[in-house]
Amino acid sequence: MASNSNSKELEINERIRDKEVRLIGADGQQMGVMSPRDALRLAQERDLDLVKVAPQAKPPVCKILDYGKYRFEMQKKEKEARKNQKVVELKEIRLSLNIDTNDFNTKVNQALKFLQQGHKVKVSIRFRGREMAHTNLGIDVEKRFAEALEGKAVIDKQPKLEGRSMMMFLSPSPNK
Structure with a gap:
């Protein structure tokens, strides 16, 4: 017991x-x-x-x-x-440096669905090989992702490079 x-x-x-x-x-x-x-x-x-x-x-x-x-x-x-009690889960969306527009929009819609359910979203990009030389492009992709969710999500943690991965954390916007 x-x-x-x-x-x-x-x-x-x-x-x-x-x-x-x-x-x-x-x-x-x-x-x-x-x-x-x-x-x-x-x-x-x-x-x-x-x-x-x-x-x-x-x-x-x-x-x-x-x-x-x-x-x-x-x-x-x-x-x-x-x-x-409401359990807030952390959902992960993986992007790549050279993501296509339609793939990007699909990922944005998926993240939006998670945010509407009240979950936090971790957006990550994995750098492979020579992509490590272009981490600034990863920041651009993650910033563009955050802008696509503007008004619906707030950035908890700015894009940050950790090893070969770049991560950014978003949470649902409080003014829904």
Whole structure:
């Protein structure tokens, strides 16, 4: 079982060592301030657990509940929250120095599709052989690519040569 940080932090039953705690019953009703021993006894009478839900409060707040069920509910909520997070992927578009106009436009349209889906795009050019002598042409191709996507993408990282590859990073324009 994967232990989440939330269940690790919660103190239950005999682990609660405060002088006094504010108790909330299983039905959500305030039961007042008392010693943890008395609160634990009340919880055990109902076959439930005493769980410290707000340790930073003065006095700490404890609640009578079924800890196993509570942990299950918390894990379910965390799983739901993770499911609703948008994962931004990095998509790569590879260009070449002597790319044809139609190929170029196809790559621009592909990048546009990725950007509309909310993904970041890495535009790369691989220099082969004597092409290394003409890295300035690679910068021109990548700049032209960025201009073709103007208004729809912003440049995160300007074209930069790393080894035999030149890379530029684009992300979706915020004013869509």
